[in-house]
Amino acid sequence: MNADLEYFNDTHRMVRESMRRFVEREILPFVDEWEEAGEFPRELYSKAAEAGLLGIGHPEAYGGAGEHDVFMKIAASEELMRSTSGGLVASLGSHDIGLPPVWKWGSEALKSRVVPEVLAGNKIAALAITEPGGGSDVANLRTRAVRDGDHYVVNGSKTFITSGVRADYYTVAVRTGEPGFGGVSLLLIEKGTPGFTVGRKLKKMGWWASDTAELFFEDCRVPVENLIGPENGGFFCIMTNFQMERLMLCVMANMTAQLALEEAIAWAKERKAFGRTLSGFQVTRHKLAQMATDVEVSREFTYRIGARIQAGENVIKEISMAKNFATNVSDRVTYDAVQLFGGMGFMRESKVERLYRDNRILAIGGGTYEIMNEVIAKQLGL
Numbered sequence: 001m002n003a004d005l006e007y008f009n010d011t012h013r014m015v016r017e018s019m020r021r022f023v024e025r026e027i028l029p030f031v032d033e034w035e036e037a038g039e040f041p042r043e044l045y046s047k048a049a050e051a052g053l054l055g056i057g058h059p060e061a062y063g064g065a066g067e068h069d070v071f072m073k074i075a076a077s078e079e080l081m082r083s084t085s086g087g088l089v090a091s092l093g094s095h096d097i098g099l100p101p102v103w104k105w106g107s108e109a110l111k112s113r114v115v116p117e118v119l120a121g122n123k124i125a126a127l128a129i130t131e132p133g134g135g136s137d138v139a140n141l142r143t144r145a146v147r148d149g150d151h152y153v154v155n156g157s158k159t160f161i162t163s164g165v166r167a168d169y170y171t172v173a174v175r176t177g178e179p180g181f182g183g184v185s186l187l188l189i190e191k192g193t194p195g196f197t198v199g200r201k202l203k204k205m206g207w208w209a210s211d212t213a214e215l216f217f218e219d220c221r222v223p224v225e226n227l228i229g230p231e232n233g234g235f236f237c238i239m240t241n242f243q244m245e246r247l248m249l250c251v252m253a254n255m256t257a258q259l260a261l262e263e264a265i266a267w268a269k270e271r272k273a274f275g276r277t278l279s280g281f282q283v284t285r286h287k288l289a290q291m292a293t294d295v296e297v298s299r300e301f302t303y304r305i306g307a308r309i310q311a312g313e314n315v316i317k318e319i320s321m322a323k324n325f326a327t328n329v330s331d332r333v334t335y336d337a338v339q340l341f342g343g344m345g346f347m348r349e350s351k352v353e354r355l356y357r358d359n360r361i362l363a364i365g366g367g368t369y370e371i372m373n374e375v376i377a378k379q380l381g382l
Helices: 005-006 010-025 031-037 045-051 070-081 085-091 100-105 110-117 234-270 282-310 316-346 351-363 369-379
Strands: 124-128 143-149 151-162 170-174 184-190 198-203 211-225
Touching: 010 045, 010 070, 031 085, 031 110, 031 351, 045 085, 070 234, 070 282, 085 234, 085 351, 100 110, 100 170, 100 184, 100 234, 124 151, 151 170, 151 184, 170 198, 170 211, 170 234, 184 234, 234 282, 234 316, 234 351, 282 316, 316 351, 316 369
Parallel strands: 124 170, 143 170
Antiparallel strands: 143 151, 151 211, 170 184, 198 211
16 A cells, blocks of 8 residues: 555554454454354453554553554554454444543543443443434434433433443433434443343344344433533534544445455456456456555545544545445445355355445444435535
8 A cells, every 4th residue: 555655654554563463363263253153252352452452542541542643543443354354343343432422521530430441351332322213313312311319310222232232331322401412412321220221132234243232221320420521412422423433434444345355356366267267357357457446546535534634624524425435435346346256255155245244334334325425415515
């Protein structure tokens, strides 16, 4: 990657190499087994913490590596995606969306109690926003939290929560005020709190190695000190969290496409049909050339937006564009890779099969393709 010279420094390259060794040693030998099992061992969190992975993007004061180095996060995430398991990456990184609101807006007592334990791999953090009837419509969520003395009483449910089965800490979006975005708050709700139950483990098209769950709150009493940020100020906290989440989804999409491209190139050089390799046919070479071009353009655009985030710029429009572009590319490249593999691409033993089904969630999670277009249109003044 020529972009490596511009965006990544020596420290980033060291992180990349360290993460590559971690993936080769701790994940790749077991990833097929974990995919079939629908989860990976909990001890992988502590191993990832020891390797320095969990702390990237989080404050040094609580055991992290620092929250401002965007390209360290990108480098580590790209290498982690070489595990070929989007579900593992999503679950191992669920703290990257669940934890930032805590260390940005939680009380000092809450931060000190929660953040170090998660970054050390001893506890698992998750973000709980999506509801059975809501999806991308965050401003109209219905889970209600009513103040009762020094507690909030929470009633409602959440669904599609990554790490939902195994998490210890849940950053939960609740309604504390009037309808609309102005009545939303964030609460940290801990596993084992009376009135809080974790429902069934959900079966998914892809991301098999991640545990995904429904959450139920029935007169669940949560201490007021577990409020994250100001009451009725949770929507702002959620929206600012989305910028980095969407950047990481771009990285996941680009790496999914990159891995599918690498597999397709190797297959085209090896597989023979009608007396020559697939790469001997002009139509195949041109298809692969277009796939490679699309991946390169998408990755460069993502890096450029990452650099602007690093510089502190507001890139609401551009990160939405990048997410849609990256997921469009990964949709096409994974589709074409499976097509090039033919029947073997439909078999579970091929990497492109997993990449194809794991890819499908990327244009949905973190804001759907359609919602991203609405954001872009609004930023264009439409």
